[in-house]
Amino acid sequence: MWEMAKQRDAYGETLVELGRKKDNIVVVGADLCGSCRVKKFGNEFPERMFNVGIAEQNMTGVSAGLALSGKTVFSSTFAVFATGRAYDQVRQSIAYPELDVKIVSTHAGITVGGDGASHQMLEDIALMRVLPNMRVVAPADYHESRKATFAIAEEKGPFYMRLGRSNVPIITEKDDPFDIGKAKLVREGEDVTLIGTGIMVSECLKAAKILDKQHDMDARVLNMSTIKPLDDKSIVRAAKDTGGIVTAEEHVVSQGMGSGISQVISESSYHVPMKRVGIPNVFGESGESDELMDKYGLTAEHIVESAHDVLERR
Amino acid sequence: MPALTDSKIEELKEIARRVRVHIVESTHEAGSGHPGGSLSATDILTALYFEIMDHKPDDPKWPKRDRLVLSKGHAAPALYGVLAEAGYFPVEKLMSLRKLGSQLQGHPHVKTTPGVDASTGSLGQGISIASGMALAAKLDREAYRVFAICGDGEIQSGQIWEAAMFASHNKLDNLIVFLDRNNLQIDGSTEEVMSIEPIVSKWNAFGWHVLEIEGHEMDQIVDAVERAEEIHGQPTMIIAHTIKGKGVPFMEGSLAFHGKAANDEQLEVALEALGEKNNTQGGD
Secondary structure, three states: OOOOOEEEHHHHHHHHHHHHHHOOEEEEEEOOOOOOOHHHHHHHHHEEEOOOOHHHHHHHHHHHHHHHOOOOEEEEHHHHHHHHHHHHHHHOOOOOOOEEEEEEEOOOHHHHOOOOOOOOOOOOHHHHHHOOOEEEEEEHHHHHHHHHHHHHHHHHOOEEEEEEEEEEEEOOOOOOOOOOOOOEEEEEOOOOEEEEEEOHHHHHHHHHHHHHHOOOOEEEEEEEEEEEEOOHHHHHHHHHHHHHHEEEEEEOOOOHHHHHHHHHHOOOOOOOOOEHHHHHHHOOOOOOHHHHHHHHHOOOOHHHHHHHHHHHHO | OOOOOOHHHHHHHHHHHHHHHHHHHHHHOOOOOOOOEEEHHHHHHHHHHHHHOOOOOOOOOOOOEEEEEEHHHHHHHHHHHHHHOOOOHHHHHHOOOOOOOOOOOOOOOOOOOOOOOOOOOOOOHHHHHHHHHHHHHHHOOOOOOOOEEEEOOOHHOHHHHHHHHHHHHOOOEEEEEEEOOOEEOOEEHHHHHHHOOHHHHHHHOOEEEEEEOOOOOHHHHHHHHHHHOOOOOOOEEEEEEEOOOOHHHHHHOOOOOOOOOOOHHHHHHHHHOOHHHHHHHHOO
């Protein structure tokens, strides 16, 4: 089986490396600096780390001001606060003026677990992808979180990067290339395409294995680590080559990555059947991560089922 | 010793008069906008850009410039009038306010207008942005100062107090905020809608150095900033007592002109009050 690691650990460690390379990188946190793993940066560069306390709206505005004065700003708290509590500030003060602020949230999704619905942010992809100028990245694992952190630091302008709380399987290689806006082909296949983002890429790979072994189906798997801008070409090619698409995300199915992909498909010449795996439009609840993944329809088995549904409608 | 000579005061007053003319004319031309709160902030903005701030109209992004965040973004017509008078763009451009494709958006936008330092309009966000700028100045050991102008109703917004705490915690003595205390917000007087008093003790309690001035007196505005400069380790809040609609008698203290432009007739009356009647009537 795969090795496990936390995405936020990769983020915290990479920030320190970035800090050593670039003087103009600053970090803003809101009392969750330990949980978000940005504390390491603060330990090494105390003068470049600002903790605003429990005040996410101010965090977002302060980040804007720092960016307006030439800094590349990493602004980190839990996904629910970064995108929900401070939505208007993100819209007005960061996205509209197109500032160099990277909103990197942790504890996104239902795998937050015991904290329950108040802390399980399932709508952040929707909120961020609809904002003009905002790009949205959701790395699949530890290695990708590290590479994505480097990549968004290099690229000027606002980004939203979504990380989870829990240990997730390491499914990419340390040296795999990472390009913003490019889907990564992680498994070749002809019968159906499974498109995952974030921690759901590993579930797609598990599903592909099940489909192969038990159903004699050869599934293509794409890692859609950039949700905005979407890699339209890879999506349309998958529709053309495989004739059916299943999307998978740890987010409500309404207006998430799958919705974006369905929009691409509907405006393409390949109107293939699709199924979106994700959380129905409901709030989560307390529980263990794996229990919640199962109850809310996010496991490989759900993806397998959806692949059959897609094939039947082809 | 007074902060300004009499002739300097006269010069600033004349610029402010022209800016007021720009405000009523540009909002009249646009058919909408916020003349009341623009007129109350005009003298503060004029003193800032023509006496207090170190800035270069021919180099709007000069890294060492003093910055201004117009947190009460609806006073954009006043900011635009001052920026045009200072030479950031031609005065004629003011008549494009709020029109399709204009550089002069209804609320300030950093990407479209030279001289605008931050995008604002959704109230309550400016002190946070200004604090970020002031923090960057400290970090870079730069001497530039950051100014912000807030509305009085605006401080009902929670984010203002998050920022108030933050700025004093970080000892941002390079941050100077003006509170345009014109006593009115769109639904009525601030004290009727949601009382903000006692303002002085609130800001004191949040760790700020607080001054109170008459916000239409040039020497008091300049003097307050000079006094703020002498304070170390604390941001300064200058509570500027102003009159909404100042300079145009029928707009003074009037709620009606918070968010409404003058009509053709009212424009004539306003221009006459501002000493412009002869200039505009010449052609008729």
